[in-house]
Amino acid sequence: MSITTELGRTGHQPPIAALYNRHIAPRARGARLKYYILVAPALLLSLSVVLVPAVLTAVAAFTDWNGVAASASWIGLDNFSSIFADGVFWTALANNIRWMVLFLTIPMAIGLGAAMLLLRRPRSRTGYQLIFLIPYVLAAITNALVWLNIMYSPIAGLVGFLRKQGINAPAPLANLQTALYAVAAVDMWHFWGFLTVVYLASLRQTPVDHIEAAHIEGASGMQLFRYVYFPSIRPTLQLMFVMITIFSFLSYDYVKLLTGGGPAHSTEVLSTYAYTFAFSTFQFGKAAAVGLIMSLFGLLPAILYTWLSRRDLQA
Numbered sequence: 605m606s607i608t609t610e611l612g613r614t615g616h617q618p619p620i621a622a623l624y625n626r627h628i629a630p631r632a633r634g635a636r637l638k639y640y641i642l643v644a645p646a647l648l649l650s651l652s653v654v655l656v657p658a659v660l661t662a663v664a665a666f667t668d669w670n671g672v673a674a675s676a677s678w679i680g681l682d683n684f685s686s687i688f689a690d691g692v693f694w695t696a697l698a699n700n701i702r703w704m705v706l707f708l709t710i711p712m713a714i715g716l717g718a719a720m721l722l723l724r725r726p727r728s729r730t731g732y733q734l735i736f737l738i739p740y741v742l743a744a745i746t747n748a749l750v751w752l753n754i755m756y757s758p759i760a761g762l763v764g765f766l767r768k769q770g771i772n773a774p775a776p777l778a779n780l781q782t783a784l785y786a787v788a789a790v791d792m793w794h795f796w797g798f799l800t801v802v803y804l805a806s807l808r809q810t811p812v813d814h815i816e817a818a819h820i821e822g823a824s825g826m827q828l829f830r831y832v833y834f835p836s837i838r839p840t841l842q843l844m845f846v847m848i849t850i851f852s853f854l855s856y857d858y859v860k861l862l863t864g865g866g867p868a869h870s871t872e873v874l875s876t877y878a879y880t881f882a883f884s885t886f887q888f889g890k891a892a893a894v895g896l897i898m899s900l901f902g903l904l905p906a907i908l909y910t911w912l913s914r915r916d917l918q919a
Contacts, residue, residue: 658899664892671888683893693894695869696877699784700901703873704852706785708845711792715799720829722800723807733804736797744794748861751790777863780870787871791858799844806840807833842912849905853898874898 665683669676687693718736722729739747755762758775766773776786810833818832856875859865865872865880874894882891 661892661895664889665896666893667889669888670886671882672886676889679889683890687890687893687897692869692872693874693877696872696874699871700853700855700873702784703788703855704849706788707792707795707848707852711796711799712841712844712848714792714796716803718796718800719803719807720833722804729804733797733801736800738797739794740798742794744857745861747790747794748858751793752862756786778867780868783863783867783870787858787862790862791855794858802840802844803837806837810836839913839916842909846905846909850902853901 664676666678666680667676668679668682722732725732753761756775756777758764758767763773763775774782776782779786814832814836815828818828823831854875855873856879859871859873859876860879863871865876874897878891878894878898881887881894
């Protein structure tokens with residue numbers, strides 16, 4: 605029976621709460637039930653793949669476990685005390701911070717600059733994007749071999765060529781001062797094309813009428829970017845800032861492939877430091893403790909991004 609029919613039969617208007625409880629509330633509860641049924645598989649998958657391992661790792665950080673024994677002994681904060689007293693940990697943390705600073709500046713600037721250039725090439729930018737994405741879609745081992753054999757090899761690579769010309773070119777990966785930057789250069793070469801594609805997609809969402817109004821007003825290229833493009837892509841820049849910060853503290857593949865953390869821990873990062881504990885000395889408790897510290901550094905920028913997003917919505 606519809607609400608209109610009920611009003612006609614009774615001759616008076618029932619209370620709104622009664623109408624809601626009789627007609628609308630059951631439909632709302634049914635819609636919510638369908639929603640929970642549809643979302644349940646994704647929630648269960650997240651619980652089993654993300655939440656449960658995270659809780660187990662957090663618990664393992666306070667135990668002494670070799671990864672094989674059926675039980676682990678509770679040792680409290682001893683793992684963290686041992687890690688903080690280790691100089692290699694502070695070297696790895698400093699290298700992660702340097703890595704983060706490098707990636708928040710160089711590839712972001714190159715990617716944004718390339719995106720601005722491609723914005724003026726509507727016919728050819730698709731081809732350029734495909735070319736720029738090639739290093740990103742290649743396997744890390746492929747990129748590492750390319751740089752080891754073509755750039756960094758003291759025999760057949762660019763370093764070897766310079767030495768044959770009489771130039772005393774040092775091997776970048778063997779030098780304590782340059783090894784970290786040499787590894788970061790390979791990863792930046794692999795990553796900047798992806799940033800270019802992301803920034804170009806964001807720039808293309810800028811309202812056309814804003815751009816035309818700026819041209820009519822005689823805005824220069826810098827003014828056009830500052831007052832028109834930048835406000836439009838600022839959410840994308842904020843998101844990339846957070847993602848790069850998180851990725852910087854999770855960096856592992858290129859360090860492991862090119863140097864393994866050497867020479868003399870000059871390229872050691874938190875991920876390789878944790879890997880050594882887990883699979884070289886079989887101290888899974890310490891490895892889990894390092895993992896918790898890495899998670900903390902990833903959580904802070906995520907909180908900052910959430911706060912900035914809420915502030916923009918309120919403004």
